[in-house]
Amino acid sequence: RQYRIISDNARTMLGTIYLPAGRLIIDSSKPVADQSAYTVIVARLINLYEGPNLYLNANYGATSVPVPDGFGPKAGTAALRS
Numbered sequence: 001r002q003y004r005i006i007s008d009n010a011r012t013m014l015g016t017i018y019l020p021a022g023r024l025i026i027d028s029s030k031p032v033a034d035q036s037a038y039t040v041i042v043a044r045l046i047n048l049y050e051g052p053n054l055y056l057n058a059n060y061g062a063t064s065v066p067v068p069d070g071f072g073p074k075a076g077t078a079a080l081r082s
Helices: none
Strands: 002-005 015-027 039-049
Touching: none
Parallel strands: 002 015, 015 039
Antiparallel strands: none
């Protein structure tokens, strides 16, 4: 299944996007999630179109939004796979 973010107004995406079997398509000409304290994305596939800058900030202490188990400052290292 496909999920799309096609807005030039997606500067705050605070929390977790969980699509372990899904495809996330981001099609924006403006920065995405750059004003969020943190963003966690779990997806089978992520495609960036139209040249967006996707920010995955990790300032977990700047918000009261809970961080899922397995993520955050005590979880270990991050990884990107192709």
